[in-house]
Amino acid sequence: MASLSKSYLDLVNDCDSLPYDEPLQAPREHWSTLYRFFLPEDSRPHGLMLPEIVKKMPWTSDFHVDHTARAVHLKPEDTTSDLSTSCTNAFSKLIQRSIDQDNFIVIHKRHSEHYPIVGYKHPVKFERYAGNLFGFVSRGAHLTVHSNTKDGMKIWVPRRSAHLFTYPNCLDTTVAGGVPAGEGPFECIVREADEEASLAEDLVRREAKACGCITYVGLTDPRGNGEQGLLSSDLIYVYDLELPEGVGCRQNDDEVKEFHLMSIEEVKQGLRAGEFKTNSALVMIDFFIRHGIIKSEEEKHYTEIMARLHRKLPLPTAAE
Amino acid sequence: MASLSKSYLDLVNDCDSLPYDEPLQAPREHWSTLYRFFLPEDSRPHGLMLPEIVKKMPWTSDFHVDHTARAVHLKPEDTTSDLSTSCTNAFSKLIQRSIDQDNFIVIHKRHSEHYPIVGYKHPVKFERYAGNLFGFVSRGAHLTVHSNTKDGMKIWVPRRSAHLFTYPNCLDTTVAGGVPAGEGPFECIVREADEEASLAEDLVRREAKACGCITYVGLTDPRGNGEQGLLSSDLIYVYDLELPEGVGCRQNDDEVKEFHLMSIEEVKQGLRAGEFKTNSALVMIDFFIRHGIIKSEEEKHYTEIMARLHRKLPLPTAAE
Numbered sequence: 087m088a089s090l091s092k093s094y095l096d097l098v099n100d101c102d103s104l105p106y107d108e109p110l111q112a113p114r115e116h117w118s119t120l121y122r123f124f125l126p127e128d129s130r131p132h133g134l135m136l137p138e139i140v141k142k143m144p145w146t147s148d149f150h151v152d153h154t155a156r157a158v159h160l161k162p163e164d165t166t167s168d169l170s171t172s173c174t175n176a177f178s179k180l181i182q183r184s185i186d187q188d189n190f191i192v193i194h195k196r197h198s199e200h201y202p203i204v205g206y207k208h209p210v211k212f213e214r215y216a217g218n219l220f221g222f223v224s225r226g227a228h229l230t231v232h233s234n235t236k237d238g239m240k241i242w243v244p245r246r247s248a249h250l251f252t253y254p255n256c257l258d259t260t261v262a263g264g265v266p267a268g269e270g271p272f273e274c275i276v277r278e279a280d281e282e283a284s285l286a287e288d289l290v291r292r293e294a295k296a297c298g299c300i301t302y303v304g305l306t307d308p309r310g311n312g313e314q315g316l317l318s319s320d321l322i323y324v325y326d327l328e329l330p331e332g333v334g335c336r337q338n339d340d341e342v343k344e345f346h347l348m349s350i351e352e353v354k355q356g357l358r359a360g361e362f363k364t365n366s367a368l369v370m371i372d373f374f375i376r377h378g379i380i381k382s383e384e385e386k387h388y389t390e391i392m393a394r395l396h397r398k399l400p401l402p403t404a405a406e
Numbered sequence: 407m408a409s410l411s412k413s414y415l416d417l418v419n420d421c422d423s424l425p426y427d428e429p430l431q432a433p434r435e436h437w438s439t440l441y442r443f444f445l446p447e448d449s450r451p452h453g454l455m456l457p458e459i460v461k462k463m464p465w466t467s468d469f470h471v472d473h474t475a476r477a478v479h480l481k482p483e484d485t486t487s488d489l490s491t492s493c494t495n496a497f498s499k500l501i502q503r504s505i506d507q508d509n510f511i512v513i514h515k516r517h518s519e520h521y522p523i524v525g526y527k528h529p530v531k532f533e534r535y536a537g538n539l540f541g542f543v544s545r546g547a548h549l550t551v552h553s554n555t556k557d558g559m560k561i562w563v564p565r566r567s568a569h570l571f572t573y574p575n576c577l578d579t580t581v582a583g584g585v586p587a588g589e590g591p592f593e594c595i596v597r598e599a600d601e602e603a604s605l606a607e608d609l610v611r612r613e614a615k616a617c618g619c620i621t622y623v624g625l626t627d628p629r630g631n632g633e634q635g636l637l638s639s640d641l642i643y644v645y646d647l648e649l650p651e652g653v654g655c656r657q658n659d660d661e662v663k664e665f666h667l668m669s670i671e672e673v674k675q676g677l678r679a680g681e682f683k684t685n686s687a688l689v690m691i692d693f694f695i696r697h698g699i700i701k702s703e704e705e706k707h708y709t710e711i712m713a714r715l716h717r718k719l720p721l722p723t724a725a726e
Contacts, residue, residue, distance in 0.1 A: 106718060107427060107433070109433070109437055109454070109720035110433065110437045110438070110440065110442065111433065112432060112433065113427070113429070113430065113431065113432065113433070117429055117430045118430070120430060122430065134429075270702075270703050271702055271703070272701070272702075272703060295697070295698040296695075296698040296701050296702065297695070297696050297697075297698065298695045298696055298712055299702065299708065299709055299712050301709060301712070301713055321709055323702055375616075375617070375618050376617050376618060376696055377615070377617075378615040378616040378617065381592070381616050382590075382591055382592075382616065382619065382643055383590050383591070383592060386724045386725070387724050388619065389619055389621060389641055389719070389723035389724070390718070390723055390724060392618055392619050392621070392716050393621055393716050393717060393718040393719070394718070395716070396712050396713050396715070396716035397713060397718070398426060398710070398713040398714065398717070399709070399713070400429035403709035403710055404706045404707050404709070404710060405706070
């Protein structure tokens with residue numbers, strides 16, 4: 087690790103890894119093979135699936151695969167319930183069948199928490215681990231906690247526990263988590279700030295500030311354990327919190343090993359060394375840009391980095 | 407004006423008006439008609455020109471038009487000077503010829519200040535008014551000056567003079583200007599803050615903070631006086647400055663009629679009423695998002711707005 091020297095653009099490339107189409111050119115090869123996933127009463131695709139996943143998925147009779155149009159349509163057989171319930175149940179049955187048959191590594195035989203389908207008008211839930219198989223948009227929320235000290239700005243950086251399934255021992259954003267169904271990003275941050283960093287609810291409600299969001303499209307990590315090359319459209323809401331003097335972050339649950347109050351230079355070293363969880367590195371780069379720590383005069387790829395941190399996702403993010 | 411009620415997304419659409427290609431679809435019609443503009447020793451196009459402009463341009467022998475490849479190549483005849491000088495001179499001769507022949511409304515027979523070609527390794531200059539004809543990236547810098555008052559945050563908003571050629575009488579960012587050749591965005595802000603708002607150089611150097619950049623691709627405004635439908639790739643560096651109590655902005659040059667210290671609600675009203683210069687409205691929206699004034703829970707199009715404010719430009723922004 088110590089010999090790595092990653093640039094900020096390298097770190098962006100690690101997450102925003104799906105190639106862009108070139109202007110004036112035909113779409114790249116990867117698009118032509120994908121299947122679009124449709125939900126009832128919405129003409130826009132909400133998922134993008136690899137053909138090998140479409141083939142392997144143990145579809146129930148709620149789903150209709152059209153190989154000519156390269157499309158999958160969810161049309162729940164149950165027409166007596168509301169769409170939210172019938173679609174959620176259809177996903178639930180399908181995932182249960184996938185778990186029973188053990189078809190997919192990313193699900194690895196386990197149920198997971200419920201995520202919403204972003205940009206769909208009905209509150210439909212699916213299980214988090216299955217999201218990448220369908221190419222749904224995945225929502226997270228990250229809070230960067232910083233303090234002004236006599237030695238300048240410092241940032242509270244946790245090290246992840248060694249036993250975690252993803253990114254063990256990596257450095258991370260102060261507080262971070264997926265935003266489950268039925269919860270807004272700010273409420274998610276309030277909850278996680280207590281669970282992960284022992285920060286009091288009233289402090290977080292009063293002082294945490296929404297500062298935008300980050301979006302990128304990745305291909306699932308070939309270094310990971312799961313299926314490779316799945317499209318992963320990620321949306322991360324970012325928040326800042328400046329701690330008053332005398333207040334600090336404290337390890338609370340077993341996801342975090344320990345917290346360090348790092349100088350900007352120490353965080354930069356951690357980024358260069360590739361020590362941060364990959365998407366947490368992007369949150370830190372966005373923080374550095376918003377706080378004037380990375381400047382256009384010093385970072386040649388400033389404009390590209392800003393655009394890549396805010397990629398227009400290929401799927402809807404607002405209900406029609 | 408009072409009857410308008412523009413949403414934040416409407417304001418974004420006013421600037422970022424070039425349609426996006428849909429994922430999985432062939433590129434849109436507009437791309438197939440464009441000519442790419444190439445500079446020496448760089449394989450990437452630095453400009454995108456409409457065919458009618460290519461036809462109308464009084465090309466000198468420094469430029470080579472290839473109608474089959476839909477490309478224009480600058481190959482300066484003068485091979486004794488360095489490329490920076492020979493390319494700059496070639497543009498200068500061409501623009502002079504355009505002015506003499508009065509071919510283009512956007513130049514309207516006048517010389518204008520020198521802009522650099524963004525992302526080209528040699529410092530080549532062209533005249534600002536001609537930039538849109540070639541579809542070069544245009545650089546600006548905007549500074550939002552705010553104060554914390556007993557009634558909450560307020561923003562210093564100027565009203566543009568009635569005699570200005572563009573956007574007379576509109577509301578604007580506190581300080582804004584194009585970034586000319588040979589000047590960095592921060593230096594531009596320091597200079598303009600004195601010229602436009604009477605802010606002392608040492609104050610601006612000490613307190614102004616770089617906060618990112620905005621990018622979008624427009625088609626020149628059909629309500630304007632110039633050629634229509636030109637591609638306009640804009641890059642705006644954004645800065646914030648929180649004024650200490652007792653310091654204010656004061657009209658200095660004749661571009662600004664007057665300054666008002668507006669509440670957030672007053673700025674929101676000005677945005678809804680379409681009173682802001684179009685790209686200054688985007689700078690204000692970006693400011694609102696970075697400062698938690700616009701929240702994802704309240705703005706349905708939050709994610710789309712963030713992506714559209716940071717569009718990946720179809721032209722290079724960093725030298726190879």
